[in-house]
Amino acid sequence: MSSASQKALLIPSKGAEFEVGTRSIPKPGPGEVLVKLHAAALNPLDNIMQKYGLFIESYPAVPGNDGAGTVEELGEGVIGLQKGDRVARGPLTAIPSKYSFDEAATIPLGFATAALGLYDKRGKHGRVNLPSVWSAAGGAELPTPWSAAGRDKYKGHPAVITGGASSVGQFVIQLAKLSGFGPIITTASSRNAEYAKAAGATHVIDYNTTSYADLPAAVAKITSTPVPLIYDVIASPESQKASWAILAPKGTLVVSHDPVVGKLGEEAEDSKRVELVWGSTTDSDWHEIGNDIWAHLTGLLETGAVKPNKVEVLPDGLAGIPAGVERVGQGKVSGVKLVAHPQETA
Structure with a gap:
């Protein structure tokens, strides 16, 4: 050669x-x-x-x-x-x-997907060169935790994250912690419970013993406070339906696959929203938020606020x-x- x-x-x-x-x-x-x-x-x-x-x-x-x-x-x-x-x-x-x-x-890709789902603008529309429903992708539009407005902003507000042992789930948990959410409730197998907790989860629900149909009841046993943010990394039809049932009025459900609940870009009668995350920052519509994310990543890694998989x-x-x-x-x-x-x- x-x-x-x-x-x-x-x-x-x-x-x-x-x-x-x-x-x-x-x-x-x-x-x-x-x-x-x-x-x-x-x-x-x-x-x-x-x-x-x-x-x-x-x-x-x-x-x-x-x-x-x-x-x-x-x-x-x-x-x-x-x-x-x-x-x-x-x-x-x-x-x-x-x-x-x-x-x-x-x-890179896992962290970008996590960060865009949390901090990208809501309900973007009209994009070209994106496959199917991703042309309407967006995020929960939370203020970023590396800004003065966003660090610890959501103290006292619970968050639910499915798939806490996945790559994206790990980064969502870490960022949710930086944003101040608590309790941070996630799903994972019992063998990965400590891995999810090390990322910042306060409660881990074993998906092998608690079905998604029973997830709303399991979350209710942990907190009675309305849940304004759910990041459904798993995004199966069953997990989405459970997440939508848990989500508080005016809350945001972020999903990683085509949504089967709510309607992209529109608020439900109780003002709940579903947002489909697009995990790339290479498209021009994502350059601004992408540049902000990458500009702060090295610092987050240096301090240990964000840790690799x-x-x-x-x-x-x-x-x-x-x-x-x-x-x-x-x-x-x-x-x-x-x-x-x-x-x-x-």
Whole structure:
């Protein structure tokens, strides 16, 4: 292999199996940075891209949304970075030295999804180039906790978060804590209860022993205070219906999949709202909130206010990713983020 080529995990065509192949190493253009990837994290979106071609414009395609590494080369006009800097996709967010590349790779997409669901504006409409219902995506429009108006603003107000051991759930719990919510109630298996509590949850309801149909009663035993915010990371029809039943009048339910309750962009009779989160900040409509999020992430990591996910490193570099993507797609990953080391590919 020439020095201008690199190994890459490819999707040859829509729905085809992954293949390890080669791609040329790109040269950064004006305003661009070339990053040498040390760790790549897997997401549910990787499985959807491979099976259905979502967001893929041409083949063969290189999937992947999360990674961390070192700056290798700077394009013309790039300032604030230098070769060797440790960064994570986000866009490029500096990694505090106390975190490994593996840990840093777990952060970008999950953290963006959590933050946008909480702090993005409500009910955005009229977007183009977004699939299906995501054209109306938005968030709960809470003031950000890194602003004077938002830090600890919601003391005494409970929040419910489903899927507290998931990557997104972990970051939602941490941000809800920064926003002052309490109690913070989440669902997780009993084996992941301490993981959810370490992120900031005050109460963990075991979804193996409490069905979503029984979730409203379980929450009512914890708090009688109206719940103004629910972030339904699981977003199954059952979890959404339970969340909608728990939600207080004038409250906001954030869901990660197509809503089956309420109506996007409209308030219900009791002024409850449902918002569908869009986890990317690359679209122009999200640049303002995205830039604000990434500008504060390094500081949140440095203080420990935001912590990475637990990591499970996959074997065999790029060749180990397909089996990992399959596990993620089958819902067989819990309490960890799967990470691969491309440099370990045989």
